[in-house]
Amino acid sequence: MASSAEQDLPTRSKEEGGESGAPSKNALKKAQKEKEKAEKAAKRQEQERQQKEQAEANDTSKHLYGPLPLPSESPTKQQFSELAELYDAKEDQEVTVDARIHNARVQSAKLAFLVLREEAHTIQAVIAEGGTNKISRQMVKWCGGINSESIVRATGLVKQPKEPVTSTSISNFELHVEKLYMISEAAQMLPVQVKDCMRAPPMSDEAKDEPETDSQGLPVVSLNARLNNRVLDGRTAANQAIFQLQSGISNLFMEFMNQHRFTWINSSRLAGAATEGGAGVFEIKYFDTKAYLTQSPQFFKQMAIAMDMKRVCEIGPVFRAENSNTHRHLTEFTGLDFEMVIKNDYHEVLAFGEKLMLYIIRNLQQRAEFQRLTKVVDGVFPGAGDFQIPSGDEALRLKFAEAIKLLNENGIEAGEYDDLSTAQEKALGRVIREKYQTDFYTIDKFPSAVRPFYTMPDASNPKLSNSYDFFMRGQEIMSGAQRIHDYNQLCERMRKNDPPLDPLSEGFRHYTDAFKYGCAPHGGGGLGLNRILQFYLGLPDIRFATLFPRDPGRLAP
Numbered sequence: 001m002a003s004s005a006e007q008d009l010p011t012r013s014k015e016e017g018g019e020s021g022a023p024s025k026n027a028l029k030k031a032q033k034e035k036e037k038a039e040k041a042a043k044r045q046e047q048e049r050q051q052k053e054q055a056e057a058n059d060t061s062k063h064l065y066g067p068l069p070l071p072s073e074s075p076t077k078q079q080f081s082e083l084a085e086l087y088d089a090k091e092d093q094e095v096t097v098d099a100r101i102h103n104a105r106v107q108s109a110k111l112a113f114l115v116l117r118e119e120a121h122t123i124q125a126v127i128a129e130g131g132t133n134k135i136s137r138q139m140v141k142w143c144g145g146i147n148s149e150s151i152v153r154a155t156g157l158v159k160q161p162k163e164p165v166t167s168t169s170i171s172n173f174e175l176h177v178e179k180l181y182m183i184s185e186a187a188q189m190l191p192v193q194v195k196d197c198m199r200a201p202p203m204s205d206e207a208k209d210e211p212e213t214d215s216q217g218l219p220v221v222s223l224n225a226r227l228n229n230r231v232l233d234g235r236t237a238a239n240q241a242i243f244q245l246q247s248g249i250s251n252l253f254m255e256f257m258n259q260h261r262f263t264w265i266n267s268s269r270l271a272g273a274a275t276e277g278g279a280g281v282f283e284i285k286y287f288d289t290k291a292y293l294t295q296s297p298q299f300f301k302q303m304a305i306a307m308d309m310k311r312v313c314e315i316g317p318v319f320r321a322e323n324s325n326t327h328r329h330l331t332e333f334t335g336l337d338f339e340m341v342i343k344n345d346y347h348e349v350l351a352f353g354e355k356l357m358l359y360i361i362r363n364l365q366q367r368a369e370f371q372r373l374t375k376v377v378d379g380v381f382p383g384a385g386d387f388q389i390p391s392g393d394e395a396l397r398l399k400f401a402e403a404i405k406l407l408n409e410n411g412i413e414a415g416e417y418d419d420l421s422t423a424q425e426k427a428l429g430r431v432i433r434e435k436y437q438t439d440f441y442t443i444d445k446f447p448s449a450v451r452p453f454y455t456m457p458d459a460s461n462p463k464l465s466n467s468y469d470f471f472m473r474g475q476e477i478m479s480g481a482q483r484i485h486d487y488n489q490l491c492e493r494m495r496k497n498d499p500p501l502d503p504l505s506e507g508f509r510h511y512t513d514a515f516k517y518g519c520a521p522h523g524g525g526g527l528g529l530n531r532i533l534q535f536y537l538g539l540p541d542i543r544f545a546t547l548f549p550r551d552p553g554r555l556a557p
Contacts, residue, residue: 060134065142068153068181083121086170089158095175096155098183100235102195104146109137112144115168116154116175120237120244120376122168124161125154125175133178143177149186149194149232155179169237192229196221198236200380227543230557234547241376243547246533248370250315252360253336253527260352262311262338267300269293269317273507282321282331293319296526298454299511301339302483305522306514313338318526323552326422327541328475328531332550336532339524346456346466346482347444349523353480354395354442357470357527361389361440364536377537381544384537387473388439396432396441400464403443406431417463419450422475429474439535444468453497454490456482456523470527472535480525487515 023031081095089095102117110129115122127143129135146152156177164171196219214220226233233239257264271292274281282293294300296318304312318335338356342348364370365387378384390396398406407414412427414420420428432441448457448465458464467481484490490512491503503512533545543549548557 059136059138061136061139064133064135064179065139066181068183083116083118083123083170086121086123086158086173086175089173091158091160093158094155094178095158096153097175098151098153101146101148101150101152101186103148104144106141106144110140112140114143114146114154114177116152117235120240120373121170122237123170123173123175124165124168125156125177126159127177127180131176131178135178139180143180146182147186147188149190149235151183151186153179153181153183190232192221192225192232193219194232194235197226197233198238198380201226223541223543227549227554228557230548236380237376238380241373242533242537242539242545245364245370245373245377245537246529246545248364248367248373249360249529249532249536250336252363253313253315253356256356256359257313257338260311262313262340263304263309265297265300265304265309265312265314266316267294267297267304267314269319271507273505280320280322282319293321295320296335297337298526301337301524302454302519302522303511303514305339305341306517306519308520310520311338311340315529318528325552328534330530330542330546330549330551333531333542333546334529336527336529337524339522342482342521342523346521346523349480349482349525350397350442350444350468353468353470353478353525354397355393357440358389358393358395360532361387361536365389374537381537381539384539386538387536388433388437390436390438396436396438398432398441398443399445400443400447401445403428406435417447417449419447425471425476426474429471432474439473440471442468442470451481453493453501454481454483456484466523468525470525472532473538475531475535477531477535478525478527480523482521482523485515485519485521487512490515 078096081097083097083099086095086097097116097118099116099118102115102122104112104114106112112127114125114127116125127135127140129137129140154175154177156175156179158173159176160172161174165174199214199218199220201223202220212220221233234243270286271294272289274283274292281295284291284293297314297316301312301314314335314337316335316337317332319332320329321331322329338353340349340352364374371385374385401416403420404414404416407424407428410427410431412424414424429439433439444467445458445464446467446469448455448463451465451467456466458466465481467479469476469480470478484493494501494503494508494512501508503509530542530545533539534542537545539545543551
């Protein structure tokens with residue numbers, strides 16, 4: 001039995017050396033194995049390097065793909081085509097396009113397919129080994145592995161496929177790639193996939209009720225997720241079409257105004273006082289004082305008329321600090337505003353506004369490009385192309401009392417001098433569509449009690465006013481009226497307002513002074529661009545018709 005002193009002595013493992021410090025046999029064997037393993041790994045890496053170098057040396061098309069070469073000055077500039085031009089291309093036409101990779105897949109070592117996308121247009125691209133340029137398998141593999149949403153520059157020949165390509169918008173041609181260079185590589189992992197955003201979103205208002213997949217098991221992207229990733233969502237064909245149509249509406253508005261010799265103005269969006277009564281106004285810090293974002297350019301338009309600008313118009317942002325979380329309300333939207341001098345009576349202005357809207361809607365329906373865009377939207381939002389208007393030159397116009405009568409006759413209770421609720425407006429829209437086959441109409445002679453203080457009362461019935469609203473699919477898109485142009489009448493109306501307003505206060509003085517100096521009779525209105533687009537296309541939410549929407553719960557992106 002060992003003594004206690006011997007038990008306290010340190011022990012030496014078998015792998016450690018003996019008293020001389022030499023390694024044991026086990027340690028030597030382990031070291032030899034590690035050495036052999038490292039040598040094999042190094043040899044394998046060297047072989048892979050040599051194979052890669054050999055492959056690169058044998059790559060007959062390495063100059064035809066990869067990162068885009070740096071630009072250099074050249075006496076001849078390269079010519080580029082857009083995918084939109086390839087619908088009418090010619091067989092064997094050589095083109096160069098800059099486009100996104102919508103989809104990429106390797107069919108085999110010798111063949112890869114891409115779908116190139118530019119705005120709402122897509123075309124299939126084919127990369128095949130061999131050919132005139134002696135495309136290599138390395139190029140085929142590289143092209144088929146490009147991340148979706150990357151931007152590339154592709155040069156190739158336009159060819160007619162054996163059968164139409166049904167998965168792309170350009171179905172009668174495909175592009176046989178000869179060169180392909182990377183302009184900007186997208187990340188491999190994206191927060192949402194553009195192809196998933198191309199399907200119709202869920203219509204539920206509650207995010208918690210939205211399924212993660214649709215009936216076919218495909219991912220569903222909610223409206224909130226789309227708006228949080230607007231840059232990706234905005235790349236879909238439907239969104240490209242929606243905002244091109246929005247641009248078209250603005251251009252049509254400008255066309256009509258220019259045809260009628262309106263003067264374009266750019267009024268301020270800042271005011272020193274909450275000039276339209278104080279409700280629904282955003283207050284901001286303005287150096288050492290307060291300022292407010294304007295609810296509309298209304299006062300500025302009227303002051304421009306007082307400057308002897310007989311007809312004025314503008315397009316610009318409108319701000320409303322209203323905590324309304326509905327499908328048709330925003331805290332910031334784009335207004336299409338106009339104001340004009342009246343010669344005989346205010347129906348001149350009303351008729352002008354009606355003709356303006358018929359001009360916009362008819363051109364949206366009749367111009368080939370707008371028809372094509374509407375058809376794209378209809379593929380995601382069915383019914384986008386079914387908006388109805390009268391066949392003649394006149395819009396349907398009802399007096400407020402006639403609209404109330406229509407509602408009551410159809411079992412919908414409405415008061416003679418009460419403003420219309422949203423539910424009543426929608427119901428009226430359904431009744432009018434069924435009875436008159438139109439989705440656009442106007443209502444004239446609203447009760448004075450539901451209109452702003454600057455609205456001209458009806459001379460024959462002070463309970464009514466010379467005011468009107470425009471509607472699309474039963475929902476308001478414009479409010480307008482003849483304005484009070486007499487200084488004393490305006491001041492009296494302001495003092496009788498609820499709550500009373502002081503026409504001599506700092507917030508109103510410059511506005512009321514314009515009428516003290518003399519002003520012609522005038523009227524106008526303010527159209528909501530976002531609502532026109534929403535209701536023309538029948539979109540379920542105004543946020544679909546707004547590039548970067550702002551509502552009570554959203555300030556980004």
